[in-house]
Amino acid sequence: MEEAFAKVVQHVFSNWTALKLAVENCMGGPNSKQTAVECMNYMVQYCLFEPGVDAMQIEEALEDILDEEFDTVCEDGSPKEVAMIFFKFLQLxxxxxxxxxxxxxxxxxxxxxxWFNQAKVQTQQAVDADSSSSSEEEQTTPMDQDGWTEVKSRKRR
Known part of the structure; x- marks a missing residue:
């Protein structure tokens, strides 16, 4: 029972645009991907083991997760759609x-x-880019005798 429902939750979460964007933009912090996986596991447990759970409670739980874990509020009605899908499969x-x-x-x-894998790669690339660009700046900005540093444009023409 748990495995069948977990399959549905993973499938729906992987296609949920709001969650995808929250993870890709690291709205849940640097470990957004892991947070999303933990939220999937939580939803499986909540739906299966919360007594008398209904679609509205599932929707509220999804909205709470997005708000608390990803600092995201959905105005597109997608939490309700996801909740209805979860509830339908839960009943079956x-x-x-x-x-x-x-x-x-x-x-x-x-x-x-x-997108889970892409989000992880993009996060690592952003960290690498930040660290390499800051070290370049430190090496290429000599200070004049009067204590001022001349900053030159980096535009390539």
């Missing part, structure tokens, strides 16, 4: 209707987990 799993579960799962958009 709890009823034991795995045939309908498979039919509905096949209707989901193709899983796009590539």
């Amino acid at each position: 799993i709890k009823e034991g209707d795995m045939q309908q579960y498979e039919i509905e799962y096949e209707k989901l958009p193709v899983m796009n987990s590539e």
Whole structure:
């Protein structure tokens, strides 16, 4: 039961644009990718083991996660859409209707987990670029005798 629902949560989270943008822009800090994975695990546990959970509670939990973990507020209605999908699959799993579960799962958009890897690579590249550009500045900015430093434009013409 948990594995089947975790598969759905991972699939939906990997296609959720709001979460994707929050991770790519490091809205959850430098470990945004790890935070997103932890949020997926939390949602699986919350939906499966919270007594009497409904779509509205799932939506509120998703909004809280985005707000608290990623400092993000969705105004596009996507938390409600995601909550409805989670609730539908949760009901199918709890009823034991795995045939309908498979039919509905096949209707989901193709899983796009590539952005997790891209977000991690982009974060590392940004850190590398910052450290290399600051060391270049330190080496190429000589100070005049009067204590002033001449700053030249870096434009390439």
